Amino acid sequence: MQKHIISALVANKPGVLARVSGLFSARGFNIESLAVGETENPELSRMTIVVGGDETILEQVRKQLDKLIDTVKVQDFSNISHVERDLALVRVHSPVSRRSEVLELVQIFRARIVDVGHSEVMVELAGTEEKIEAFLDLVRPYGIREMARTGRIALGRSVNR
Amino acid sequence: MGKIGAEILIDALREQGVEHIFGLPGGAVITLYDKLYDSPLKTILARHEQGAGHMADGYARATGKVGVCVATSGPGATNLVTAIATAYMDSVPMLAITGQVKTNLIGNDAFQEADVTGITRPATKHNYLVRDVKELGRIVREAFYIASTGRPGPVLIDLPADVAAAETDEVDTALQLPGYKPTSGQGHARQIRKAAEAINNARRPVLYVGGGVIISGCHEGVRELARKGSIPITTTLMGLGSFPETDDLSLGMLGMHGTVYANYAVTHSDVLVAIGARFDDRITGKVDEFAPEAKIVHVDVDPTSIGKNVSVDIPVVGDAKKTLEELNQLIETRERGEWLQRIRQWKEEFPLTYDRNADVIKPQAVLEAIDRATEGKAIIATDVGQCQMWAAQYYRYSRPRTFLSSGGLGTMGFGLPAGIGAQFGCPDQTVFVVAGDGSLQMNIQEMATAVVNELPIKIALLNNGYLGMVRQWQELFFDRRYSHTYLAEGNPDFVKLAEAFGARGIRVEHPDRVQPAVEEAMRITDGPVLLDFHTDPEENVFPMVPVGQAIDRMISGMA
Incomplete structure (x- = not known):
């Protein structure tokens, strides 16, 4: 089952998110992640939706999405050259005795420490999902206390390779 | 001097050519109703909001114009939901205006508050909650544009009571719909060429046309295509009227209760040309065995309809009318004698039939009597169930917009209010409501609306004392x-x-009385008449394809 990154430019007004998410839920699709934010044009938001599913059903969802009155443009980035990022905030258990090991991982991944407590640090990490998963994998033995992720955002590249 | 929201709304409706509004007042729309009181718009008082909604729907189906209905907030609006969903499933252009509690009360569980834009989101083409009176003029114009273009559908405007009463000098009218690009032109030229090629090379082509043909007004184009290529044509329930059923090329309806010959023709076709139809499960039966030998051409205005239920070989996204104008030029005249001969044989072998010598009234005979009395030219508004199927099978439609029925949602109680709406839209035409005793009681209160307005609608009640279609399934599949x-x-x-x-009421209990009673009803022109036909209680609708079976596996009668 291929994952699809669907990017939709939509009107920035109340109710639009419900329309979009309703389309997916009405067809029994589980949205893996959904990120919404304003674009360069304050009247529009960009929704980046990551969803897995059967190809024909996804094609149907993409067309349905396009049909919404509030949707200006829909792209499926699966076959388009693009840049994608995910941002994670992770509180990692790191007592003073093991902190340097965690800090080393943070450095290797070019992440940042954004908060420090007595026995834990909060790490901010941006990158592809793969990178974030790799980092999480490595810090999991230390203990992940809490985590928040934005879900993927994506933009097509200027030159499509 | 500014105008208040209610006045802006009425002005915008008039500007859009609206003449009739169907509705029921209530607290949240009382300002609107006050302004309607001396407006030139004809406001029709329904007895239940669902009735008002179906009236607007029937009006729209019969005239092609946008039907308008009004309900108050909360229960008024929720009563309208079934009618909105009915219109949505059948792509009927409709504007539903609902009152809402005052903006400062929204979300407070106020008296008669319901989240109506939330509730109707999956059942409308689009909906609006008006927060500022300055937007109202624009929103009404957008609503009409959305409802009536592309694949039409209902649009709802939820209007808070304070916005309806608020005054403004500024009326913003320019449409702001950057994301709405309805298909309006013909399909892609290359696809049309491919379709023409497939049709020209076909030995056993069949046209399968649906409601989209009626909506786009391309019945003439369809007739030209069928006749030029000698292509037999079957219509869906929604497509009835797009091709005269008296024509040799007509196969009648296909699908679950379609004719044997239509289903056989589709099953044996080598090219199936779907126009404005959506391969609904009641049409296809078992999808894997639907038109197994056919190359499928699908013309539809809505890209989401194409490839949804069956995979299509030649998709053509476009307005059916414009597409056919182009396509017909490329279609070569053909005889197709062998294919038509085979179909003629099927027609002779498996005609639509019932027991014509019974000593009880057969419901099919009632439809045939109405057909004779009206020469196939009446508007038939149906309820849902057996009565609907008999109305589809035994009345021979020849004109578009004359068969009004809830096809997609299958809403019982649709017929009477839809017939009332149609009679308002087409005052010079004969309107027959074909109802069942179960369905009729679901909106029987609208008899009052018909009486008060002296509408000469005729209600043919096929009274079998059962929820007949369910009883039929119980008989066939649930051991009686x-x-x-x-x-x-x-x-x-x-x-x-x-x-x-x-109203007038005529009881009919004997087969000999059927035709005279219909004739008598035809002579009543000053108000509604109900013909209470006591029909065979256990008559079934045949042929029938059991759910999930291939459409050529039909049950044609009781063993």
Whole structure:
């Protein structure tokens, strides 16, 4: 089952998110992640939706999405050259005795420490999902206390390779 | 001097050419109703909001114009939901205006508050909650544009009471719809060429046309295509009227209760040309065995309809009318004698039929009597169930917009209010409502609306004392266990009921009386008449394709 990154430019007004998410839920699709934010044009938001599913059903969802009155443009980035990022905030258990090991991982991944407590640090990490998963994998033995992720955002590249 | 929201709304409706509004007042729309009181718009008082919604729907189906209905907030609006969903499933252009509690009360569980834009989101093409009176003029214009273009559908405007009463000098009218690009032109030229090539090379082509043909007004184009290529044509329930059923090329309806010959023709076709139809499960039966030998051409205005249920070989996204104008130029004249001969044989071998010598009234005979009395030219508004299927099978439609029926949602109680709406839209035409005793009682209150407005609609009640279609399924598939489908013991005396409303009622209990009663009803022109036909209680609709079976596996009668 291929994952699809669907990017939709939509009107920035109340109710639009419900329309979009309703389309997916009405067809029994589980949205893996959904990120919404304003674009360069304050009247529009960009929704980046990551969803897995059967190809024909996804094609149907993409067309349905396009049909919404509030949707200006829909792209499926699966076959388009693009840049994608995910941002994670992770509180990692790191007592003073093991902190340097965690800090080393943070450095290797070019992440940042954004908060420090007595026995834990909060790490901010941006990158592809793969990178974030790799980092999480490595810090999991230390203990992940809490985590928040934005879900993927994506933009097509200027030159499509 | 500014105008208040209610006045801006009425002005915008008039500007859009609206003449009739169907509705029921209430607290949240009282300002609007106050302004309607002396407006030139004809406001029709329904007795239930669902009735108002179906009236607007029937009006739209019969005229092609946008039907308008109004309800108050909360229960008024929720009563409208079934009518909105009905219109949505059948792509009917409709504007529903609902009152809402004042903006400062929204979300407070106020009296008669419901989240109506939330509730109707999946059942409308689009909806609006108006927060500022300055937007109202624009929103009404957008609503009409959205409802009536592309694949049409209902649009709802939720209007808070304070916005309806708020005054403004500024009326913003320019549409702001950057994301709405309805298909309006012909399909892609290359696709049309491919379709023409497939049709020209076909030996056993079949046209399968749906409601989209009626919506786009391309019945003439379809007729030209069929005749030029000698292509037999079957219509869906929604497509009835797009091709004269008296024509040799007509196969009638296909699908679950379609004719044997239509289903056989589709199953044996080598090219199936779908126009404005959506391969609904009641049409295809078992999808894997639907038109197994055919290359499928699908012309539709809505890209989401194409490839949804069956995979299509030649998709053509475009307006059916414009596409056919182009396509027909590329179609070569053909005889197709062998194919037509085979179909003729199927027609002779498996005609639509019933027991014509019975000593009880057969419901099919009622439809044939109406067909004779009206020469196939009446508007038939149906309820849902057996009565609907018999109306589809035994009345021979020849004109578009004359068969009004809830096809997609299958809403019982649709017929009477839809017939009322149609009669308002087409005052010079004969309107027959074909109802069942179960369905009719679901919106019987609208008899009052018909009486008060002196509408000469004729209600043919096929009174079999059962929820007949469910009873039929119980008979065939549930060992005749008639669980909760028997209505006769609680049914009212429908003649007395009609009379209680101030309408005429005629009871018909003998087959010989069917035709004279229909003729008598035709002579009544000053108000509604209800014909209470006591029909064979256990008559079934045949042929029938059991759910999930291939469409050429039909049950044609009781063993």
